[in-house]
Amino acid sequence: MIKAGIIGATGYAGGELVRILTGHKNVEIKWYGSRSYIDKKYAEVYQNMFQIVDDKCMDDNMEALADQVDVIFTATPQGLCASLVNEEILSKVKIIDLSADFRIKDVATYEAWYKIQHPTSQFIPEAVYGLCEINREAVKKARLVANPGCYPTCSTLSIYPLLKEGLIDPNTIIIDAKSGTSGAGRGAKVDNLYCEVNENIKAYGVANHRHTPEIEEQLSYAAGQPVLINFTPHLVPMNRGILITAYASLKKEVSYEEVKAAYDKYYAEEKFVRVLDKDVCPQTKWVEGSNYVDVNFKLDPRTRRVIMMGAMDNLVKGAAGQAVQNMNLMFGLKESEGLELVPMFP
Amino acid sequence: MIKAGIIGATGYAGGELVRILTGHKNVEIKWYGSRSYIDKKYAEVYQNMFQIVDDKCMDDNMEALADQVDVIFTATPQGLCASLVNEEILSKVKIIDLSADFRIKDVATYEAWYKIQHPTSQFIPEAVYGLCEINREAVKKARLVANPGCYPTCSTLSIYPLLKEGLIDPNTIIIDAKSGTSGAGRGAKVDNLYCEVNENIKAYGVANHRHTPEIEEQLSYAAGQPVLINFTPHLVPMNRGILITAYASLKKEVSYEEVKAAYDKYYAEEKFVRVLDKDVCPQTKWVEGSNYVDVNFKLDPRTRRVIMMGAMDNLVKGAAGQAVQNMNLMFGLKESEGLELVPMFP
């Protein structure tokens, strides 16, 4: 039985970790960390866990935690995990960080976009970017995994095969993303009130959203050259789900079959990436509650562009599910253990 | 491995049966019946099942089906199951009917409220009303189970202990119910279009909803006398969930502890009925996707009434989940097998 601790267990991503790990037959949660609710019963914070979880919330003492568990998940604001981690802790437990602290290899880029000084940048080189489908072997050996951001997961997986196969011009990529509101977290802000979000849609973080450099780094690896993109997220009146619609110019004329083959080359064996049938557009509802990413594309011969689409549940494959997928790899379990979640419809 | 057939697999309740049975380790679905989509791949009708279910939809031939499976679920319009069932079929397979055909013992009452002549009323006496928490032993021995309606399940479980213990006056019961829109089915009707339901709430079926006699029958058993109620359902802009708010006059002055003890007497050992802590009101979101019913109550000394509340997922405990719970009982499996679904929040 793997003993797990969660720092930040009362945010939405933390809550989803609890939901998934509760159904994971090889894991036992030993620590529900939550600065805001210390000593409160977890099931009073998330009433859905009533009679399922009996524990109380604890503080975020990573030192103490490292002695009691095998793996620590940090689902915390930017900068917190980086401020807690140290060599001693890393020698004792595996860490899966759901924040952005260890995702970006270039510390200057991280500091510029996040406006935070990185206190433990010495661990960045060893941290593995936990996009399992791409970095599987490295994840297996990691002691510190940087769990990818929600937008970067969906964007990278949707675009990756075409960049790897050299089908699209890396300088023409535009990603228009749409997210449900759970991505904004559980903080009490007027902007996230029901009446402000409902019956409304807006772009935000236009040309300066923090996930931009993370996506660019991953696409640069795929392209084998530096890639700059436009990335525009939108807030959609729904709880869960991310849809990305990405545009790029084709390098040359290609057929549907050629592009399909590119996707199949990378994903035919991947359980959690579903390349949909021709002309079927991904919908967030079809993956809700599950670890799937549904991807597809459409060629536009008129403009010589390709439209790439991806849908996933931001709290599962975009956060907690992928974190568990990483954990499974790190501990030598079946990669899909605890993640055989059938999407819920409607 | 139990072989299961579903007649009506492409309605919302049928789809939920598929979702749940797909995760049930003792069951294999052999037949996806759907009059509307014969020969179409099931995963094209419910794209969430892409790469999970490969089968095509079949017709609703119960005779043929009875030779191939161990259990048949009928998630079909009123009257269909009653028109298909016969002694030979019942001698071969167990049937769990999610429609109302065998729920009401008095055939005249059924025919009056449903405006249908019952073609096989000879099977009504043996049919067991599949409210597991109340009729567990009978269900285990049944070959034909009438799976309870969504409103009746939530209403009966919320009120049952107080009637059994004689705490409330059976002639004063008023049930005000609220349901998500999946309860209205997947038929293409203007009334159920997004723009008609969204940002809207209304009562419907006022004083004549078909679930009224079903609830009355169950409450009458509990009260040991005939019970007439007012039952008013409302359509709420959400996909899933039923909340019932029930009112009744107290027979005498009682304390919180006495009423709580009544609930605990019947539900303390029940996995799927959660009696919430004092002053915590049930919310549909806390049970979404799960087989739980959350119940609680509040005493009003000013009016000498008690307000009883219950929340559940209409497609799970209110339909497919309860059907699987019945199946587990009928086949001697662990009652919660395949139903260890943790509620999804948010």
Next chain:
Amino acid sequence: MIKAGIIGATGYAGGELVRILTGHKNVEIKWYGSRSYIDKKYAEVYQNMFQIVDDKCMDDNMEALADQVDVIFTATPQGLCASLVNEEILSKVKIIDLSADFRIKDVATYEAWYKIQHPTSQFIPEAVYGLCEINREAVKKARLVANPGCYPTCSTLSIYPLLKEGLIDPNTIIIDAKSGTSGAGRGAKVDNLYCEVNENIKAYGVANHRHTPEIEEQLSYAAGQPVLINFTPHLVPMNRGILITAYASLKKEVSYEEVKAAYDKYYAEEKFVRVLDKDVCPQTKWVEGSNYVDVNFKLDPRTRRVIMMGAMDNLVKGAAGQAVQNMNLMFGLKESEGLELVPMFP
């Protein structure tokens, strides 16, 4: 031109007052009071008013305001209006208070339910309860109007005729109410976040909601005897709208026509109360954005009860619209001036 000041202009009710008064040809808003946003442009707080309102938010100095305007609307938390008003101010301007401070005639009842000591209870006797359809003549002469609460407006108007005509037993009234989320205000609370409200329904304030004594007082006037009720509000995932479903026992057997005649007697000449056609249930969407209350009823001969239903927009007839209707009466304008708002559908 009537000069108006609004204290609490940046809450949802205040914002709706601005929307309605902006379209009122006899009114000019001179003061946008808002403690939270002093000196900020109003149109930055409510971007819908961009290029429509150019003013900045001011403080809530009622003394200063009384010298500059003809009417003051207070759309503020409980207790604030009562703490600001005095004889000098009342001698200069008319006040329409959208809070509960002057709604309840019995100060002990107010203080018990609101847990506030009333600082200026000497003005309670002269304050007129501004339910225009019932207190029209008194409103015309008032200098201080207590604008009714949202639930009390909808509840009272739905039940009033049957109590006045003695058709129902006053001791049997149960009101089950459902409200959109704007009724909860614009404060930043976790409970009102999009993800907490969406896809969810719950009761709240069960057996102790503050609108209870207000409704009881109005129904007592109608009944000519003290009335105690059960009142249970629910939070519904929609922005606007209140639906009430009320139950009462009939005193004697009555026909549809007799009950319809009772409603018509009081409302046939009322522009803003629409008695719907037989069997048509009120829906909140049909009155959205307008000052209408749609009411109807259904007799249940089985239980000898009547179900009374009412739907209205909580921010219009339930707050700002009714306040403007009161203002029109107080200033001798056409009662519907500025309120000819056609409901928006969908």
Next chain:
Amino acid sequence: MIKAGIIGATGYAGGELVRILTGHKNVEIKWYGSRSYIDKKYAEVYQNMFQIVDDKCMDDNMEALADQVDVIFTATPQGLCASLVNEEILSKVKIIDLSADFRIKDVATYEAWYKIQHPTSQFIPEAVYGLCEINREAVKKARLVANPGCYPTCSTLSIYPLLKEGLIDPNTIIIDAKSGTSGAGRGAKVDNLYCEVNENIKAYGVANHRHTPEIEEQLSYAAGQPVLINFTPHLVPMNRGILITAYASLKKEVSYEEVKAAYDKYYAEEKFVRVLDKDVCPQTKWVEGSNYVDVNFKLDPRTRRVIMMGAMDNLVKGAAGQAVQNMNLMFGLKESEGLELVPMFP
């Protein structure tokens, strides 16, 4: 008093025409045409109009109608208006067609994208594309106005100034659009059911949506050269509202002020186009129920692109409101008559 007839009065756009014209002091609706509801009271189809509109629905006899009214609005499926119109009718009444029949000047393009043969293409040359802000003078003199599509209105207005001023490369334009569900009409289709749309987002009509050539034609006029674009609409779980997010490469380095000046040049005097303040992103909720289009932009110096954004109510400025704006121009009324609708929030 202008007498108006509406063919297609019971679709969502037709219903919005009724709402707006009901509040228009110079117009009287004489004909509520609706093939589906002939002889039914209009207020039974749209209950919000109860006690406001007393008329019944009529057929769609344009010949008969032309003798009775001054202006005919056709809010009908593609091809219908074109099949009804003739020289005699046009000599008697002005026609404002909300369908696409007369929007595209090149009949071959129309027929290719709409898969309909155009029966009366002889009227295409004289039809004026009713985008009032751009074709104001031509509209004033028109007898046949092609009311623009919803997406084309929002897209064209958002991009127009930058193309006219030569700031962007016309070959790089990508429009990612998001629409509420009322744009899909009131037809009873499974795809538009509440449970299918709610908690979901998807792209549709990718690379082949019919509004593409309409947008391209208008942008080509602005650019003075043929323009091909990518246009991808998405279905968003909300009733009303369109948001477009458009991307284009800048021809040269420009400052915020230069681009702002371009918008101001065309829109500073336009009542219904609001150029928002720097860094404020348009939101559909801020224009709901009104005739406004809110536009803004953001420069991205990293990629040398500009992101252009526009938000509007698809049923108002995207359909009925713009139709009334056109009518006002055609009849010499104040352009904003009946359209002084303040956006409703929340």
